[in-house]
Amino acid sequence: MLGLGTLRRIVREIRADVSAARDRDPAARSAGALEILSSWGGVQSLLSHRLAHALHDAGVPVVPMAIAYGSRAVTGVEIHPAASIGDDFFIDHGSGVVIGETAEIGNRVTLYQGVTLGGTGFARGKRHPTVGDNVTVGSGAKLLGPVTVGHGAKIGANTVVIEDVPPNSTVVGNPGHPVKVEGNRVEGPDTDWIHLPDPVADAIKELSERIAELERRLAEARGEEKPDAAVRELRPKKGPSSAGG
Numbered sequence: 001m002l003g004l005g006t007l008r009r010i011v012r013e014i015r016a017d018v019s020a021a022r023d024r025d026p027a028a029r030s031a032g033a034l035e036i037l038s039s040w041g042g043v044q045s046l047l048s049h050r051l052a053h054a055l056h057d058a059g060v061p062v063v064p065m066a067i068a069y070g071s072r073a074v075t076g077v078e079i080h081p082a083a084s085i086g087d088d089f090f091i092d093h094g095s096g097v098v099i100g101e102t103a104e105i106g107n108r109v110t111l112y113q114g115v116t117l118g119g120t121g122f123a124r125g126k127r128h129p130t131v132g133d134n135v136t137v138g139s140g141a142k143l144l145g146p147v148t149v150g151h152g153a154k155i156g157a158n159t160v161v162i163e164d165v166p167p168n169s170t171v172v173g174n175p176g177h178p179v180k181v182e183g184n185r186v187e188g189p190d191t192d193w194i195h196l197p198d199p200v201a202d203a204i205k206e207l208s209e210r211i212a213e214l215e216r217r218l219a220e221a222r223g224e225e226k227p228d229a230a231v232r233e234l235r236p237k238k239g240p241s242s243a244g245g
């Protein structure tokens with residue numbers, strides 16, 4: 001029997017799913033709740049999963065997989081009933097998404113169409129990704145194996161992730177590699193062997209500047225014209241590197 005508490009929880013979850021669609025899909029902003037529930041495949045697949053997951057946890061045989069199968073036929077989204085999904089989850093456009101049995105997804109995660117949270121090989125046990133909170137996974141991205149995606153990470157469209165992703169980073173390419181961490185670009189190896197730091201030149205430059213300042217003050221005190229205090233560059237700071245870097 002469904003208790004009042006369970007019903008309240010279901011209504012709360014449905015409301016949250018509809019508002020996640022409105023927040024993250026510009027096309028859903030002006031759509032009514034009924035329209036979203038009847039036409040947004042990503043929302044439908046999540047509602048089916050909630051039911052399948054609860055039955056799976058309760059040890060009900062066959063039915064959870066049958067629900068997942070039916071949901072896949074209608075929405076094109078396949079979520080294994082055992083997969084664990086947090087609050088405010090949203091799948092935009094739905095179709096082609098696969099979420100494996102041991103996948104774990106945090107809160108406020110967004111997936112676009114064609115994303116796979118898949119396993120590698122035939123080993124049993126934890127073999128699917130763990131995705132942190134506030135993660136966005138672009139269309140067609142494949143996250144393979146028991147990798148961990150840190151909170152707030154962005155996975156670019158068509159990226160293939162086979163290693164852990166640092167929190168608050170942007171990962172793109174195949175194999176996926178970070179191009180930004182905490183908002184900063186990740187620099188490659190420094191191959192500029194020409195413009196190396198030169199402490200002697202820096203010291204001479206500083207002395208030249210101090211002498212020029214003294215000459216300027218002396219000229220001012222004497223009421224003379226300002227001397228030419230320009231400091232000659234010891235060598236160019238910029239320009240192409242002969243190392244080709």
Ligand SMILES: CC(C)(COP(=O)(O)OP(=O)(O)OC[C@H]1O[C@@H](n2cnc3c(N)ncnc32)[C@H](O)[C@@H]1OP(=O)(O)O)[C@@H](O)C(=O)NCCC(=O)NCCS
Pocket residue numbers: 093112137138139140154155156157158159170171172173179180
């Ligand atoms: C990765 C993404 C989230 C952008 O994140 P971002 O932190 O703002 O990163 P930037 O746009 O500054 O890009 C950083 C670098 O990665 C590159 N890049 C971005 N997305 C990429 C992708 N999917 N594949 C390969 N390279 C990509 C950029 O060209 C840039 O390269 P540069 O440093 O050489 O200039 C975005 O490009 C993306 O792929 N979003 C998915 C959107 C989607 O799937 N939409 C479907 C709607 S139906």
